[in-house]
Amino acid sequence: MDSLRCTDQELTALYHRHVDTVWRVCYSFMKNRADTEDMVQEAFLRAYFQPFRSEEHEKAWLIVTASNLCKDALKRAWRRDEPLEDHLELAAPRRDPQALEAVLALPEHYKAAVYLYYYEGYDAKEVASILDCPQATVRTRLARARKQLKQMLGGEFE
Amino acid sequence: MKNKEICSAYDRILPSDETKEKMLQKLLAAASEPQAERNVTSMKRLKKRYIVLAAALVALALSCTAMASGVLGETFGLWLGEQKVALDELTPVAFDLEGYLAKYPNGISEFKDYNSFTEATGMTLPGAGELQMTDIVLDVSGRWRTGHICMTVGTEGETTHMNGMFLLEGHTQEVYGYGVEAVKADDVYEYAEGRRAYFVKGEDGQYTQAYFVEDGVMFQLMVENSRPGKELGKRLVDCLAGTSENQDVPE
Numbered sequence: 123m124d125s126l127r128c129t130d131q132e133l134t135a136l137y138h139r140h141v142d143t144v145w146r147v148c149y150s151f152m153k154n155r156a157d158t159e160d161m162v163q164e165a166f167l168r169a170y171f172q173p174f175r176s177e178e179h180e181k182a183w184l185i186v187t188a189s190n191l192c193k194d195a196l197k198r199a200w201r202r203d204e205p206l207e208d209h210l211e212l213a214a215p216r217r218d219p220q221a222l223e224a225v226l227a228l229p230e231h232y233k234a235a236v237y238l239y240y241y242e243g244y245d246a247k248e249v250a251s252i253l254d255c256p257q258a259t260v261r262t263r264l265a266r267a268r269k270q271l272k273q274m275l276g277g278e279f280e
Numbered sequence: 281m282k283n284k285e286i287c288s289a290y291d292r293i294l295p296s297d298e299t300k301e302k303m304l305q306k307l308l309a310a311a312s313e314p315q316a317e318r319n320v321t322s323m324k325r326l327k328k329r330y331i332v333l334a335a336a337l338v339a340l341a342l343s344c345t346a347m348a349s350g351v352l353g354e355t356f357g358l359w360l361g362e363q364k365v366a367l368d369e370l371t372p373v374a375f376d377l378e379g380y381l382a383k384y385p386n387g388i389s390e391f392k393d394y395n396s397f398t399e400a401t402g403m404t405l406p407g408a409g410e411l412q413m414t415d416i417v418l419d420v421s422g423r424w425r426t427g428h429i430c431m432t433v434g435t436e437g438e439t440t441h442m443n444g445m446f447l448l449e450g451h452t453q454e455v456y457g458y459g460v461e462a463v464k465a466d467d468v469y470e471y472a473e474g475r476r477a478y479f480v481k482g483e484d485g486q487y488t489q490a491y492f493v494e495d496g497v498m499f500q501l502m503v504e505n506s507r508p509g510k511e512l513g514k515r516l517v518d519c520l521a522g523t524s525e526n527q528d529v530p531e
Contacts, residue, residue: 130308137304146290155295156424163307170311221289240286275285 137166140181144188146241150233151192153226161191182252185242189234196230224274232267235260358478358491358498360464365478368493372449373427376402381422391416405444406495407520411435425451433501435519438512443500469514472523479513481505488513494520 141162148161165188174180228236238249239260246264250257295303358365380401381387391397394413398404401420405413412434420427425448433442466488467479477492482505490501490513499520503513 130311133308133311134304137307141300141303142294145294149293150290155299156421159299159303159306162303163310166307167310221285222292225286225289236286237290240283241290 133166133170136169136180139177140184141166143181143242144184147185147188147234147237148192150226150228150237151189151196151230157195161188161195164191185234185238186252186254193230220275224271227274228267228270232263232270235263236267239264360478360480365465365491367491367498368475370447370493370498371496372425372447372451373403373496375420375427375448377420377422377425377448380420384420387420387422389418391418404495405497406522407516410519411516412439420448425449429497433516435512435515440512440516441502442516444497446497467510469517471514471517472521475521477501477514477517479510490514490517492517492520 144162144165145158148158148165149155152158152161165184168187168191169180169184172180172183174183225233225236234253235249238244238252239246244252246257246260250260253260358367380389383389383400389400391400392414394405394408394416397413397416397418398408401418412432414432414434416429416431418427418429427446427448429444429446431442432439434440465478466481469477469479469490471477471492475492477490479488479490481488486505488503488505488510490499490503492499492501501513501516503509503516
């Protein structure tokens with residue numbers, strides 16, 4: 123098993139390539155920084171032993187793994203929620219957090235599909251392939267998520 | 281199809297470069313540790329190990345989900361679906377945080393029994409005189425000023441698993457609590473001065489969790505979803521409340 127491990131340099135490079143992606147995914151589930159940090163670390167530790175075919179493969183693998191880790195964590199007994207404002211470490215001026223709240227409020231089973239489709243720009247077929255589910259399921263999830271986002275964002279979301 | 285609003289929302293939650301660097305250092309440190317050592321570096325892994333050891337907790341954990349409210353200004357609570365149940369408000373417990381963190385810098389520790397636990401923490405637990413509390417795992421956050429505890433608790437030869445959470449002086453988090461998807465409690469046990477323990481059936485129907493607050497600790501007790509299991513749960517609640525001698529224990 124150890125032979126499959128990547129070196130520290132490789133792990134560092136992997137981390138830098140995907141930490142933002144993995145963080146976005148984990149935060150959208152966990153909604154607090156402390157749990158997100160745990161999930162991000164766990165996802166990369168698992169990637170440490172994983173052989174990847176390509177950068178795209180490792181990215182897709184990390185997104186799915188991170189989503190599953192978060193879903194499992196949320197099933198456990200406790201967690202913490204913290205005020206959103208405490209965790210917006212942005213250099214840019216603060217903007218209306220409505221879209222962010224709407225995204226975080228989406229049901230768990232929509233989140234990965236919404237992230238892959240609307241943030242990463244994958245099409246429904248690619249999302250279905252990454253999430254290993256039928257295209258119809260992805261389209262249904264996206265449609266329902268879109269409906270919820272429209273409601274929360276005042277019908278302006280497309 | 282990218283969406284500008286969604287992209288902007290996701291980008292807003294990114295951590296600072298400094299945070300990312302700290303996470304990387306922790307990751308590299310964790311990756312360099314042998315697997316066995318890594319298993320004790322995270323409370324989540326510790327909890328996972330305990331979950332594996334306690335089949336009851338596995339089944340119950342699957343029936344639990346997180347409370348996810350964005351409401352500010354709330355304190356600890358029990359959420360049954362969308363409804364918050366009124367439990368005793370949690371007040372910070374007596375705890376030797378400085379001494380504890382000096383000995384356990386990452387906040388995580390294991391104790392064989394109650395005596396070693398209370399010696400290391402300065403914290404007392406209700407019912408310790410009557411109950412056997414063993415295999416205690418403690419996770420205290422100096423940053424968030426909160427504590428989580430897992431243990432095996434027993435009385436009269438019967439044991440089960442119990443979790444608890446509590447606040448320390450200086451606690452600042454706004455929202456915190458247990459949440460379950462059950463729409464309503466399966467049973468509400470009034471045990472002393474109108475205080476209540478809420479018994480909530482797990483999704484698989486095999487186990488029941490009892491939620492209640494005593495001495496500033498919010499407990500989550502796991503028992504089998506059977507009459508004897510619930511009776512054990514009620515006896516344990518009585519012991520933790522110090523009212524076991526005054527209660528009629530169901531036959």
